[in-house]
Amino acid sequence: MSGAVARPASLLDRARDLHDRLLASARFRSLATRFPLTRPVARRRVRALFDLCAGFVYSQVLLACVRLRLFEILRDGPEEEGRLAARLALPPESAARLFAAAASLGLLARRRGRRWGLGPLGAAMVDNPGVTAMVEHHALVYGDLADPVALLRRPRGGNSLSGYWPYAETAEPAALRPDQVAAYSDLMAASQPIIAEEVLAAHPLRRHRCLLDVGGGDGSFLRAAGMRHAHLRLMLFDLPAVAERARARFAAAGMAGRAAAFGGDFTTGPLPTGADIVSLVRVIHDHDDERALAILRAAHAALPPGGTLLLAEPMAGTPGAEPIGEAYFGFYLLAMGTGRARSVAELEALLRRAGFTAPRLHPTRTPLLIRVMTANAVVIA
Numbered sequence: 001m002s003g004a005v006a007r008p009a010s011l012l013d014r015a016r017d018l019h020d021r022l023l024a025s026a027r028f029r030s031l032a033t034r035f036p037l038t039r040p041v042a043r044r045r046v047r048a049l050f051d052l053c054a055g056f057v058y059s060q061v062l063l064a065c066v067r068l069r070l071f072e073i074l075r076d077g078p079e080e081e082g083r084l085a086a087r088l089a090l091p092p093e094s095a096a097r098l099f100a101a102a103a104s105l106g107l108l109a110r111r112r113g114r115r116w117g118l119g120p121l122g123a124a125m126v127d128n129p130g131v132t133a134m135v136e137h138h139a140l141v142y143g144d145l146a147d148p149v150a151l152l153r154r155p156r157g158g159n160s161l162s163g164y165w166p167y168a169e170t171a172e173p174a175a176l177r178p179d180q181v182a183a184y185s186d187l188m189a190a191s192q193p194i195i196a197e198e199v200l201a202a203h204p205l206r207r208h209r210c211l212l213d214v215g216g217g218d219g220s221f222l223r224a225a226g227m228r229h230a231h232l233r234l235m236l237f238d239l240p241a242v243a244e245r246a247r248a249r250f251a252a253a254g255m256a257g258r259a260a261a262f263g264g265d266f267t268t269g270p271l272p273t274g275a276d277i278v279s280l281v282r283v284i285h286d287h288d289d290e291r292a293l294a295i296l297r298a299a300h301a302a303l304p305p306g307g308t309l310l311l312a313e314p315m316a317g318t319p320g321a322e323p324i325g326e327a328y329f330g331f332y333l334l335a336m337g338t339g340r341a342r343s344v345a346e347l348e349a350l351l352r353r354a355g356f357t358a359p360r361l362h363p364t365r366t367p368l369l370i371r372v373m374t375a376n377a378v379v380i381a
């Protein structure tokens with residue numbers, strides 16, 4: 001039994017209860033669709049519910065388009081239906097079914113003369129390796145979510161996703177081999193350009209001199225930061241096998257002279273010092289509170305007094321994007337075995353517990369993808 005004391009329902013709560021009871025009545029729903037004034041609302045609700053039921057089908061239409069490289073084929077212009085079906089090696093009826101389905105979802109658009117071109121969402125998939133890689137990755141995610149009740153009931157971990165992100169479950173992440181970190185590092189690198197653009201626009205680094213990116217993957221974020229700010233020194237910390245990949249990428253980009261990569265475990269060992277700003281991009285949401293706090297404390301210890309912490313990740317309760325934090329990341333990270341998307345208030349509380357002050361949210365262009373907070377290191381007495 002929880003220790004919470006039940007409070008009497010407010011007027012608003014009682015109005016909501018009545019509203020829920022009405023909606024839960026099949027008779028009321030039927031009346032609402034018949035009555036002209038309530039019909040538009042009733043229709044919108046039916047549509048929203050249908051979309052929830054059909055979400056998996058819609059994403060499989062997208063997966064078919066990605067696997068058939070349909071968006072790349074159409075990037076140079078519309079194509080006649082029969083020729084397109086032949087290029088995809090699909091029977092004409094199946095191809096027509098796919099094209100119509102994709103058009104209904106905004107992925108393709110019907111053109112004159114039985115031709116098909118890109119729809120607005122299909123056009124957004126062109127030259128977008130990050131989303132394309134995520135679409136493929138979701139085959140794994142949906143496997144783990146096939147029985148959601150079993151997922152909720154069993155102890156955390158032991159799923160395909162925890163194997164894909166092996167640091168989530170292992171007691172010795174620093175011992176992970178190069179082949180165990182390759183797939184997730186590539187997936188992260190594919191989506192990093194858009195993330196880096198958002199983060200660097202939200203908190204420009206021109207007044208900083210040295211950036212340490214903790215959990216920095218193959219260094220894609222640092223390379224983007226370094227290209228924008230020629231004066232900036234760059235340091236990366238990640239698991240040894242991942243840091244090795246970053247080192248090779250820095251060398252290939254001609255940045256070896258100004259970028260150093262360090263390998264280790266950020267939950268146990270100290271981080272390199274010397275930076276006046278430490279970034280954690282898409283890192284904290286991977287970890288439960290205790291480990292998240294250990295990482296933030298390590299970042300604090302690595303910074304000089306007054307140094308800046310930059311935390312960037314998708315957050316729970318983002319206005320207009322609630323299902324992304326709560327439903328998508330909620331269930332994704334459940335299957336992965338650790339972590340959760342946190343609200344701004346929860347992150348603020350963690351930052352303060354780790355010794356940071358003045359936590360602040362910076363507006364980003366696409367908050368549903370990434371939000372950015374900064375805080376300052378203070379001396380702990």
Ligand SMILES: C[S@@+](CC[C@H](N)C(=O)[O-])C[C@H]1O[C@@H](n2cnc3c(N)ncnc32)[C@H](O)[C@@H]1O
Nearest residue numbers: 167173188215216217238239264265266281282
């Ligand atoms: C979700 S990825 C984010 C990578 C990168 N920051 C980005 O946004 O593309 C999390 C990163 O944290 C690293 N990581 C996880 N556990 C770690 C640990 N215990 N010590 C050091 N790095 C770790 C992973 O290797 C991975 O590169």
